[in-house]
Amino acid sequence: MNCEELFDKISGIEDRFTALERPLPNRIYMTCEAENVYELNRFLFEDLGLRFVIASGCDPGGYFEVIYHYAYDPEGCLVNLRVLVRNRENPVLDSIAPLLPAASWIEREINDLLGIDFRNHPDMRRLILADDWPEGVYPLRKDTKVAGGGVEK
Amino acid sequence: MKKTINKPVLAVGPLHPLQEEMEFFQLTLDGEVVTDIDVRISYNHRGIEAISETLQFDQVPYLVSRICGICSASHPLAYVNAVEEIAGITPPDRARYVRTIIAELERIHSHLLWVGLGGHFIGYDTVFMWAWKYREPVLDLLEKITGNRNNYGNVKIGGCREDIPDELVPEILKDLDEVEKKTDMLTKAVLDDPVIHARLKGVGILTKEDGIKYAVTGPTARGSGIAIDVRRDDPYAAYGELDWNVITQPEGDVFAKAVVRLLETTEAVKIIREALNKLPGGPIAVEVRDIPPGEGVGHAEAPRGETFHYVRSDGGNRPVRHKARAPSYVNVPSCKATCIGEHIADVTLTLASVDPCYSCTERLAVVDSRGEVTHDYRRLLELSREKTDRIRSDLGGVKPLKECNIG
Numbered sequence: 001m002n003c004e005e006l007f008d009k010i011s012g013i014e015d016r017f018t019a020l021e022r023p024l025p026n027r028i029y030m031t032c033e034a035e036n037v038y039e040l041n042r043f044l045f046e047d048l049g050l051r052f053v054i055a056s057g058c059d060p061g062g063y064f065e066v067i068y069h070y071a072y073d074p075e076g077c078l079v080n081l082r083v084l085v086r087n088r089e090n091p092v093l094d095s096i097a098p099l100l101p102a103a104s105w106i107e108r109e110i111n112d113l114l115g116i117d118f119r120n121h122p123d124m125r126r127l128i129l130a131d132d133w134p135e136g137v138y139p140l141r142k143d144t145k146v147a148g149g150g151v152e153k
Numbered sequence: 154m155k156k157t158i159n160k161p162v163l164a165v166g167p168l169h170p171l172q173e174e175m176e177f178f179q180l181t182l183d184g185e186v187v188t189d190i191d192v193r194i195s196y197n198h199r200g201i202e203a204i205s206e207t208l209q210f211d212q213v214p215y216l217v218s219r220i221c222g223i224c225s226a227s228h229p230l231a232y233v234n235a236v237e238e239i240a241g242i243t244p245p246d247r248a249r250y251v252r253t254i255i256a257e258l259e260r261i262h263s264h265l266l267w268v269g270l271g272g273h274f275i276g277y278d279t280v281f282m283w284a285w286k287y288r289e290p291v292l293d294l295l296e297k298i299t300g301n302r303n304n305y306g307n308v309k310i311g312g313c314r315e316d317i318p319d320e321l322v323p324e325i326l327k328d329l330d331e332v333e334k335k336t337d338m339l340t341k342a343v344l345d346d347p348v349i350h351a352r353l354k355g356v357g358i359l360t361k362e363d364g365i366k367y368a369v370t371g372p373t374a375r376g377s378g379i380a381i382d383v384r385r386d387d388p389y390a391a392y393g394e395l396d397w398n399v400i401t402q403p404e405g406d407v408f409a410k411a412v413v414r415l416l417e418t419t420e421a422v423k424i425i426r427e428a429l430n431k432l433p434g435g436p437i438a439v440e441v442r443d444i445p446p447g448e449g450v451g452h453a454e455a456p457r458g459e460t461f462h463y464v465r466s467d468g469g470n471r472p473v474r475h476k477a478r479a480p481s482y483v484n485v486p487s488c489k490a491t492c493i494g495e496h497i498a499d500v501t502l503t504l505a506s507v508d509p510c511y512s513c514t515e516r517l518a519v520v521d522s523r524g525e526v527t528h529d530y531r532r533l534l535e536l537s538r539e540k541t542d543r544i545r546s547d548l549g550g551v552k553p554l555k556e557c558n559i560g
Contacts, residue, residue, distance in 0.1 A: 053368070071452075076388070078450045
């Protein structure tokens with residue numbers, strides 16, 4: 001499978017994405033809604049055999065994004081699945097850790113830093129934050145204020 | 154630890170004896186066999202990703218080179234790969250070659266460092282002394298080129314900060330000959346030593362299937378027969394124009410990972426030699442003005458595996474989001490697959506075989522189910538060395554290490 005065929009396979013389920021771009025021959029970006037997160041990650045990992053690299057949690061303001069980065073090593077292609085989490089009050093995503101143990105740590109980290117809850121995660125404890133860090137304060141959220149060395153909400 | 158635990162629990166950490174940063178491994182034991190393992194990290198979280206959003210694009214390479222003193226070429230490389238992708242910048246040819254040379258010098262000194270520590274841990278302190286001695290000239294070369302033994306900060310967006318002066322090339326080539334000779338000697342010593350075979354083979358096996366599930370990278374993946382290497386798969390710097398081999402071993406045990414690292418050191422010498430001979434003339438950087446809005450992903454093959462950076466720009470002079478993932482972040486969790494079922498004397502070695510890298514200091518303690526310390530780092534090191542001794546004497550009555558006065 002070369003990059004073209006990989007892109008064709010991803011384009012084959014285009015209706016699941018709200019956007020699909022290929023800015024460079026070996027860089028693919030897709031965007032989807034939160035409810036498709038498990039199914040599309042399963043598609044990338046199991047059906048296409050991509051290697052999970054990491055997920056990036058972002059707070060562009062108003063909503064959250066979690067971008068799952070995958071690599072297709074035989075062609076050096078990076079595939080990025082952007083999942084939109086629109087419910088800022090109660091952000092929830094299905095965990096992909098039961099499928100992919102490699103995602104276990106990063107989901108815990110995103111939970112620490114952005115407060116996104118990962119449903120069905122087998123081991124949802126803090127990873128990054130200290131045990132005495134206050135509940136409900138998420139350091140990477142744009143509306144979290146940092147003042148005088150301490151964190152205030 | 155007030156909870157009732159039926160089986161004894163072994164706590165390794167928060168400071169690991171072989172590596173640089175705090176981490177905490179809690180092992181559950183049945184007799185002397187590990188039945189479960191839990192890892193805690195982030196005792197020293199520095200908030201690099203948050204700091205990055207407060208810096209300008211051209212300041213970030215110096216920040217990310219401080220993620221790790223040893224991988225201080227790989228992180229900036231992955232970052233500039235991502236930013237250059239956003240802005241469509243192609244660095245000059247000479248800069249791409251200089252980047253390659255610095256990255257491979259880094260690989261040599263990192264792998265030799267690991268070989269030394271691995272030797273120390275199984276009781277071969279001579280290997281430790283030798284490997285670190287041979288590593289020194291490599292650090293000196295890095296200092297001559299970049300001004301620093303570590304934290305070189307030599308990569309910048311659009312090129313490099315410091316050039317390799319032409320008059321330094323013969324000296325680098327001479328030092329490389331020496332490094333190659335010594336690495337060959339170390340490799341042969343490891344491959345020929347029946348004790349090392351008996352001590353490392355079959356220990357801490359990571360199967361290919363588990364390697365894929367845990368998405369491991371670098372020598373940890375290549376030691377399990379997963380032939381991935383960013384330098385070949387998605388060539389950056391000058392790797393696409395040089396002739397070198399990706400080293401893999403199928404077995405997945407500690408021995409396989411050691412062999413991969415040793416042979417990669419020799420490959421790195423080859424890469425640098427060829428890059429120096431082909432070193433193009435011309436400038437080492439292009440002028441960079443604005444970084445347009447957009448997002449980019451960049452990765453680079455660090456000594457421990459793939460370093461990955463995601464950068465997003467809104468057209469301002471700072472990244473609005475910057476995610477960095479070091480290879481140990483995916484390599485360390487694979488201990489769930491490698492340590493369970495292992496003997497306690499092998500666990501520290503197995504954990505160290507992924508060459509975990511976090512930050513700096515060492516301590517290690519074993520507590521029983523009442524939270525009392527039963528083993529400390531010294532005791533665990535003894536356990537590991539006693540096992541080597543048993544193997545040595547089983548293999549023909551060789552004097553125990555203790556009596557050789559090298560421990």
